[in-house]
Amino acid sequence: RKEVEQDPGPFNVPEGATVAFNCTYSNSASQSFFWYRQDCRKEPKLLMSVYSSGNEDGRFTAQLNRASQYISLLIRDSKLSDSATYLCVVNGGSQGNLIFGKGTKLSVKP
Amino acid sequence: GAVVSQHPSWVICKSGTSVKIECRSLDFQATTMFWYRQFPKQSLMLMATSNEGSKATYEQGVEKDKFLINHASLTLSTLTVTSAHPEDSSFYICSSDGTSGSDGTYNEQFFGPGTRLTVL
Numbered sequence: 001r002k003e004v005e006q007d008p009g010p011f012n013v014p015e016g017a018t019v020a021f022n023c024t025y026s027n028s029a030s031q032s033f034f035w036y037r038q039d040c041r042k043e044p045k046l047l048m049s050v051y052s053s054g055n056e057d058g059r060f061t062a063q064l065n066r067a068s069q070y071i072s073l074l075i076r077d078s079k080l081s082d083s084a085t086y087l088c089v090v091n092g093g094s095q096g097n098l099i100f101g102k103g104t105k106l107s108v109k110p
Numbered sequence: 111g112a113v114v115s116q117h118p119s120w121v122i123c124k125s126g127t128s129v130k131i132e133c134r135s136l137d138f139q140a141t142t143m144f145w146y147r148q149f150p151k152q153s154l155m156l157m158a159t160s161n162e163g164s165k166a167t168y169e170q171g172v173e174k175d176k177f178l179i180n181h182a183s184l185t186l187s188t189l190t191v192t193s194a195h196p197e198d199s200s201f202y203i204c205s206s207d208g209t210s211g212s213d214g215t216y217n218e219q220f221f222g223p224g225t226r227l228t229v230l
Contacts (some may be wrong), residue, residue, distance in 0.1 A: 004153075042155065043203050043221040087153070097144050098205075098219055100153040 003027060006088050006101035014109055017078050021104045023071040023088030032091035035073045037084045038103060044087055047073075078108045079083055112138045114206055116222035123194055124230055130190045131225045133204030139184035140206035144219070145177075148201040162185040194229045202227050 006023045015018050025033075033050040048055065052064040052072055061074040071088055088101040113136040123129055133143055141162050146154040146187055158168045166179035178190040191198055205225040 102153040
């Protein structure tokens with residue numbers, strides 16, 4: 001089983017749609033969880049951290065289920081500018097490094 | 111948040127040459143820096159962890175004699191791809207641990223803008 005697995009997509013949605021991404025991780029000892037956004041040919045940028053109680057930042061809502069080792073990201077009222085690849089990221093490497101999923105590509109169409 | 115720069119942003123070289131990539135923390139001291147590599151449509155894969163003043167720790171399958179890492183100061187880590195070949199063509203990204211938020215309560219990794227290496 002891969003360390004971090006994501007729905008590969010691509011997700012093609014119209015503007016205004018609600019879209020959800022899922023992710024599972026294999027290391028039950030992982031303590032920190034994130035969603036990063038990566039635009040084409042650019043470095044990843046932190047979108048939001050994911051907390052056990054779930055957290056919301058504007059149109060973005062992240063959920064964590066430790067028992068199922070499952071993380072989700074919900075984007076409401078999607079905008080054209082949301083088009084990017086969304087990376088599920090878990091802190092848990094032996095050196096304290098981040099472990100990245102392959103990413104889910106989102107394309108928001110007018 | 112903290113700023114990490116990388117240089118060069120892109121490089122094209124002939125097979126067999128060596129390429130040095132610099133990663134700098136501009137407004138903070140980075141004891142630890144991470145070097146990642148990303149092939150097209152793949153996830154970022156950690157290559158090595160660079161520690162200031164000591165030897166880097168390489169991930170399994172990464173040749174330490176091919177990918178030389180030097181972290182001689184708290185603001186600079188370098189990755190040298192020695193005798194580069196076309197299969198080394200990739201997007202190389204460095205990052206460093208830091209904190210964000212007005213009171214520094216959030217742990218975050220700050221990424222450099224990446225270096226795109228193309229070996230002909």
